Amino acid sequence: MKYLNIKKALAAWQALQPLSEKDRGRLSRRFTVDFNYNSNHIEGNTLTYGQTEILLLFGKVIGEADVRDVQEMAASNVGLKMMTEEASVKDMPLTQNFIRTLHKTLLRENYTVYRNLPGGQQTSYMIHAGQYKTRPNSVITRYGDRFEYASPEETPGLMADLVDWYNAAEQEGKLSPLELAALFHYRYIRIHPFEDGNGRIARLMVNFILTRHDYPMIVVRSRKKSEYLEALHQADMEVGPVPSDGAHADIKDIRPFMKYFNELVATEVYNDVLFVSEKDENVWWYDGERIAFRTPNYTRILNAMRTEPTLTLADMKELTGISVTAIQKLLDQLIQKRYVERGEKDGSWRVFVTQ
Structure with missing residues (x-):
């Protein structure tokens, strides 16, 4: 694995094609559990891997589980299926409406979030399912500084730019599917168009782009969350703090994230190859x-x-x-x-x- 690169991983994957129906089914079941568990676990979902598997494959809840986490995981799987179906229609351009519908599917409904302020007072605000944000959002990085995303006023225009850019770049063909997926993810995260669920949408859209171009879908593992966030942070350092600059970043601007992404895809694809081809009962x-x-x-x-x-x-x-x-x-x-x-x-x- 140490010397693996994306070219060799994809060549090994292509050498296995076409997969048998049995192997496609095995990979699909494995990916369904792995993707939903990890994408939601990164954001704080408390279901275990085993609980996720039983829920998604058998529709049952085992052990103690937070109701909201169960609903969130089930909705995530519906979103994954929706994304996969949409990606299969390859001559249909990407639309903002699809992204908003995907968000609505994940969040299911509007809900209120309550927060305690430093002085002890409580504040609340509404999370809108399927609608762009109505209040500013930002993140405190692990280095202690505040990083601002696009303002609510900027967001509709920047999302229009993102979707228009993607459709044009896909048609133009100068960027590889991996570059398209990585750059879309980065630009989208810099906009952070929704009040919640942005990371989950970004990871779904990465797989939308990959599967649309006949690449295997991949999982960002929650146990490697710090590597994922650090790669985004390093790209932010190169692009700069202005949200609109991030939303219009070029492929050369996100080299740290592109390097991370190539290694991630190479690892995930090669593991798919091993999963299908290795015949060792132990x-x-x-x-x-x-x-x-x-x-x-x-x-x-x-x-x-x-x-x-x-x-x-x-x-x-x-x-x-x-x-x-x-x-x-x-x-x-x-x-x-x-x-x-x-x-x-x-x-x-x-x-x-x-x-």
Whole structure:
């Protein structure tokens, strides 16, 4: 992985085409959970990876879960499906209406946010689903300075510029799909057109552009959030603090983010290649990470759980030939890593690693 580059990753991906229906289904299920979990987790959603998988693939809620987080995750998946369907119509230009509709889908409805001011007073404001912001927004960077996004007055014009630029640049073909996706993301974030949900929309739009050009979709992993934010910050340092400059940045202006983005896509695509092509029964995957178990006993236990979720330790010993003591030690490791979980009510095993 250290010497991997985007050209080699994409070549390896193309060499696998066309994928079988089975492999397309495996990748789709994996991406559905990974993308929704990570994109929402970056923004503070508290559902675990396992809860996300059960919710999105089986429509069930397990364990304790915040109702709003559950609704947010379900809406995110609807937005992902909407984006994928829209991207498949390749001769249709991008519109502001689609972006606003996507935002409306993610947020579902208007809601009020309450904040405590430094003096102890409470203030509130309305978040508008599917509408551009009506109040200024900014962020305090990890360096302690305030970074302003486009004003509410600037936003409609800048969004019109962004969409017009994208449609023209796509037709012109001078920028690669990766450059288009990275530059769209950066310009969009500098506008920050909505009061909430901008990061989630930006990551959906990156995949809109990639899949529109027959590239695999990618996941920004929440465990690597700091790298993602630092790449954006470094690009901001080159572009400067004026929002309209950021909203009209050129590809050469965002070199730090472009470097990050190329490495991200190379890693994600190469992992897709491994996921599809590697035939090793002791290799499993969890949230984009390849797990090569050192002993086949892990695989024996995991396969036993998948075959019969209600197994007891004695049952596992009977099926696998592993001692109960050894099984318990291996289970402790699997549970600690959150690769498996046992249901509190029915006692059945849930396996969250996949092959």
